[in-house]
Amino acid sequence: MFSLVSTVTIDDFVPIIASLGIVIFLWRFVIPHGLRGLRVAFEREENVYEIHILTKNTADARELLQDTRVRFGIQSYLWSLTGIAILLMEFLISYTQGIYELNQWVLFVAITLISIPALISILSSLDAQLKFKLRNRRADLELKGISKRIIKMALLSVIWVGLTLMFRIIMREYFITDNSNRLNSSTIFFAFLPAIIAYGRVLGSSWNLLVKNKLLHARGKPTEINPETPSKKGRILSTIVFITAITMPITALNTLLSLLATFLIPEQFVHSESVFRFGDIAKQDTIMEEGGLLGFYAIELFSKIEIDMIRKPLVSAVLLFLILNIAVVGIAFVFEVARTMFLAVTHISGRAGIKLADNKLIRTERAQQADILSFCFSGFAGQSMFLLALAMMTFWDSTFLPQNEACGYLESNVCSIATKNMLEELTWMMASAGQVIFLLVWLISIGKIKKLNAMNFDAVDLSKRSELETLKRKIRVQDVNVIDLIRKERITKAFQKYDEMIENKEEQTITAKLRSEITLSMIAGHWDLTETLSDKLLALEGGEDDFARLALIAANLATRDYKEAKHHLNAVPEQSQERLILNWIGSLLSPNEIKFNMENIHHIQVSSAIKGNLDLLKWYKNKTPEPNIIGPKTNTPVSRKILLRDIALLRIENRSEDALDMLEMWMEENFQDDLWPSGLVAKSLLEIDCGLQFSAQETLEKVYMHEPRHPMVKAALELFMDSGLTTKEWSFEQNESVDWPSIKNNIDSKEWNEKWINTYTVQPILSNNIDISGVAQSMLANIWVANRSMREANIDFPKRNMKNIHKKKLIPTRNERPLGNHLLLTGLVGTVSGIPLDFGFTNTLNPQNPSIKNYLEE
Template sequence: MFSLVSTVSIDDFIPIITSLGIVIFLWRFVIPHGLRGLRVAFQREENVYEIHILTKNTADARELLQDSRVRFGIQSYLWSLTGIAILLMEFLISYTQGIFELNQWVLFVSIMLISIPALISILSSLDAQLKFKLRNRRADLELKGIYQRVIKMVILSIIWIGLTIIFRIIMRDYFITDNSNRLNSSTVFFIFLPAIIAYGRVLGSSWNLLVKNKLLHARGKPTEINPEIPSKRGRVLSTIVLITAITMPITALNTLLSLFATFMIPERFVHSESVFRFGDIAKQDTIMEEGGLLGFYAIELFSKIEIDIIRKPLVSAVLLFLILNIAVVGIAFVFEVARTMFLAVTHISGRAGIKLADNKLIRTERAQQADILSFCFSGFAGQSMFLLALAMMTFWDSTFLPQNEDCGYLESNVCSIATKNMLEELTWMMASAGQVIFLFVWLISIGKFKKLNAMNFDAVDLSKRSELETLKRKIRVQDVNVIDLIRKERMTRAFQKYDDILENKDSQTITAKLRSEITLSMIAGHWDLTETLSDKLLALEGGEDDFARLALIAANLATRDYKEAKHHLNAVPEQSQERLILNWIGSLLSPSEIKFNMENIHHIEVSSAIKGNLDLLKWYEDKTPNPNITGPKTNTPVSRKILLRDIALLRIENRSEDALDMLEMWMEENFQDDLWASGLVAKSLLEIDCGLQFSAQETLEKVYMYEPRHPMVKAAIEIFMDSGLTNKNWNIESNEAVDWPSVNNNNIDSKEWNEKWIETYTVQPILSNNIDISGVAQSMLANIWVANKSMREANIDFTKRNMKNIHKKKLIPTRNERPLGNHLLLTGLVGTVSGIPLDFGFTNTLNPQNPSIKSYFANR
């Protein structure tokens, strides 16, 4: 039995100094080496997952470990590791010297270094498991200040302390009324419950994937996820991990059966007299304190061996494995857990796992990577270190635990609470709970092994990096073709090219397909889809793709998510003209969130987009649009978009004849030998306004011959058919990805139609004859120009243009009150991505009396 001493000598510093040396070595070499080859998977198509590597070498791992968001987690891990090392060194030195004394100050340092990270692991695990919805917005991942982090931890602490007090009161009053040791152990067990549950969930849900990969690596074969052939050292480590993983369900089942035996038939498990005849086995209160059923029968079996040097090591080895198994696994598997958490496919390989981050954001955002790594070291490993310390002190009938008078002056306080029975019960409670939770999650996850085998993981082989770069350049050439066709408004040819890409399933067309789909979703105004696809492309390109970033900025501005737009603006080089224009638009839409450096205005002030947007702002202040009757001076995608907008505004003002004259003169000057599909659609709508129905049909038939798959052409044809302006049967090819909603159905103007429109379109005012308050809100946030004429005629001042007032006076025109098909032409502020003009609407918040807008015009 060990005793505590309070005197300090130079020898007492040996465990601390030695442990620090060991931990520094682990921090400098072992941990970075263990974090090499972290990979992330994200779905490319059904049953196909793209695998990308995040840390190719130890240098990458060290860089990740230096992130300030990781530092807290890794520091708590190193503290507990230092505490364990000090405790182990103190035990070994004392035991080998035969003095059986422990220095209480060394023990205090060790226990504090272990306990603080253990408490942190509770809060970290609690926080991770309370994230019912993943953070998929990059703005939410921005580094929070220490104040916010502390506040969050304090709130979680208060909640959990309150629940613990309630638990203790209930247990004391109704269940454990006369056993203070059990009450104390149960209370501490409840405190650690979040970390214990996290342990079982993580390992249980990732077991299938772990075993599958380690089985192949142990045989010297590459896996789909890790395509490199393992080294001899890697094979040995994989074999050890594999054996440990395979025994985990066995030891967990042993724990579960042992618990049943302990509580239901404890009298059946009493050791025979032969076990105690050697004097090296002490009688335990329950079989849980000696490794459960397997430990019980192992002791019975080995007691038949008369030779001490054979019997004692065998008994010790079995008990060490059974009692320390869960703690050692929790510590040794921290790197495997990190790999699994980064891979983020536990929803495929198992059930009830913990997913901390969106897969695509793990690939592109360091904040996501840091959060995962911090959880692995602080949340997962913290309680395992604490459990290991408990197991070390209570092993072999608590040989290393000072008790009663051996505690010295601590006997009446610390040792009266942390008694032998209390700590032994706490040890098997924590170990058993972790095993049982693991077993439950493992049982509900094992059925997914077949599904896991059906998955195709397409990993990026590092040895083929140069080859992939060559392929990427080829992809760029193919990308330009589709996007360039869309930019030139050759939509039918663009769709044909896109169809060719879809038919070609090889990896060279992956990004080409994504870029095309992103572009199509942007011109269709399906901004949620744009964001999803751009995230995927950004992940494929490792977070380095300006097109994807610009598309995300555009999507965020269009969906009025200005905080997220600000994040992406910071990730794109400021020299980019498209980025500057989007930045400027964002500063108009949300001056408080997005700032624009006016020193950069000279880079963009000559662009068609800026000039057209300034005109729109000026007209809104004057409450009347006043476009140049000769049309724009240039023939670019942006100027054409602005021309269509001006036509829509003139139609709202009942000036269709002026608009038709302007359009015909401009097209005659710029399109003698070419065809502009959108312009001809606008021309046909203007001809209807002017009573030229035959000419309108002729114009529409002409454009349909050349652009049968153009979304605007098809939408105009449906409008003509719905309005009875044509009797011709059109064979329109549907393309739901980019087409406008069909007006030729019985669902139009219904509640479902309204809800679908509001859900889909963020910059195009709702098209309905039944506009309720939600439709008014959507229109005001999308493009208030739709109601400009009605508000002017009602003499509604800018300060009174609020949702309640506009809804009450019914100032948002219904579908039948608007010019026919004007939603195809009307846009607000215009910006570009890859040269393609995009509509960002015109929110009601763009009050020209806003000081920031007034000061801007004053500076002009």
């Protein structure tokens, strides 16, 4: 038995100095090396996952480890690693020298370094498992202030400490009334439950993937996820990991059966006298303290060996494996856990795993990568280090644990609580719980091996990806793509091109297809879909794609998610004119959240979008639209979008004749030999307003012959048929992803209203039954729809709130609006890839606000 001494000599610094040297070596070389080749998988199409590498080499790994968000987790890991090393060195030095004395101050340093990260692991694991909803907003991943993090962790600490104290009180009052050792061990065990559960969930859900990949690598074969052929060293390491992983369910089953035996039939497991005749095996309270059933029978078997040099190593090896298994696995597998959590496919390979974020965010956002790595080191490994320290102190009948009078003056305080029985019970409780949870998760996950095998993982190597990028650039130059056709408003041809892409499954068409889908969703105003698709494209391009970022900014502005828009604005170069215009629009919509650097205004103030938007603000201030009767001076996609908007505003003012004159004059000057589908739709609607029904029908039929798949053309024809303005019955090729909702589908119903509100964020609801939610949507989408009614009701800007507008029914119903005006009406206009987009006009755009007033006075 070891004893404690309090005097400090120069020799007592040897374990600390040696341990620091070992840990520095691990930090500088082993840990970065272990984090090479981190990969992430995200779904490219059904049953196909694309694999991208995040850390190609140790330099990339070191760069990730230097991130501020990782620092907390890695420091926690290094503290506990240092504590374990000090403890091990102190034990080995004392044991080999035959001194059997431990310095209490060295132990104090070691235990402190182990205990603090262990407590942190409880909070880290608790926090990770309480995230029922994935953080799929980049703004949520921004580095928070240290004060907020401290408050959050403090709150979790208070709650969990309270629950732990409540557990202790209940156990003391009703279950453990006369055994302080068991009460203490049970209380500490309960406190560590979050970390123990996290251990079982992570390893149990990732076991299928781990075993499959390591088996192939052990055989020297590449895997779908890691296409490189493993080296000899890699094969050896993979073999060790594979064997360890294979034994995990066996040791877990041993633990479960041993627990049942301990509680149900403990009297059946009493060692024979032959076991104790050599004096090297001490009698234990339960079989859990000697490795469970396997340990019990191994001791019985090896007791028949008379030779000490053979018997003792065999018994020690078996007990070391069974008792230290879970702790060693938790520490040794920290890099495998990191790889699994970065890969983020445990929902495919298993069940009940822990997933911290959307796969695409792991690919593109350093903040998410840092958070995952921090959890692996602080949450997963922390409690494993603590368990290893317990197992070291209680191994072989607590040989290394000072007890009773050997504690010196600590006998009456520290050693009276941390007794041999308490620590041994705590050790097998924590180890057993981790094994049982792993076994349960493993059992419900093992059936998913078939689904895992059915998945296709595309891990094209970097050189091939570079070749594909070059090929994609050549294709963009040589071929007219969907975006170009949409910019020119050749929608039918764009759909034909898109259909060809869908049929073509080649690698180089995947991102082109995504860009096309994003563009189609933007012009249709389906902003939630835009955000989803842009996230996917951004992940495919490794977070470096300005088109995807701009599309995300546009989607965030249109859905009024200004905090997220701000994040993406910071990720796009400020020199981009499209980015500056979107930034300017965002600063109008949310001046508190999004700031615009006025030094950049000269870069954009001459653009058609800015001029048109300023006109709209001035008209709103004057409460009356006053467009130039000769139309815009230029013929660009943006100026055409603004012209349609001006027509919609004039229609609201009952000035359709002026609008028709303006449109016909402008089209005659700019479209002599060409066709402008949207302009012709607007012309047909104006002709209806002016009583020219036959001309309107002729105009619309003409444009339909050229653009049968144009969403605006189809929607206008459906309106004509519904209103009896045409005698023909037209049948359309449906495309729900971009088409306006059909007015034949329960228009004005509750379902219609809900679908419109959930789909469109910048186009006021089109319905004859507008309730309070419809009023709210319209005010947030485009308040111009009610401009005339508010002016006539003499509602000034400060009073343009939901209560007044709803009470006085100032949002016009469908029948009170000009026919089809929703096809033309827009608000503030910006562009992405040269395509004009509508961002609406919220009622918060008060011309009396200083930020807006400054622009209007210039």
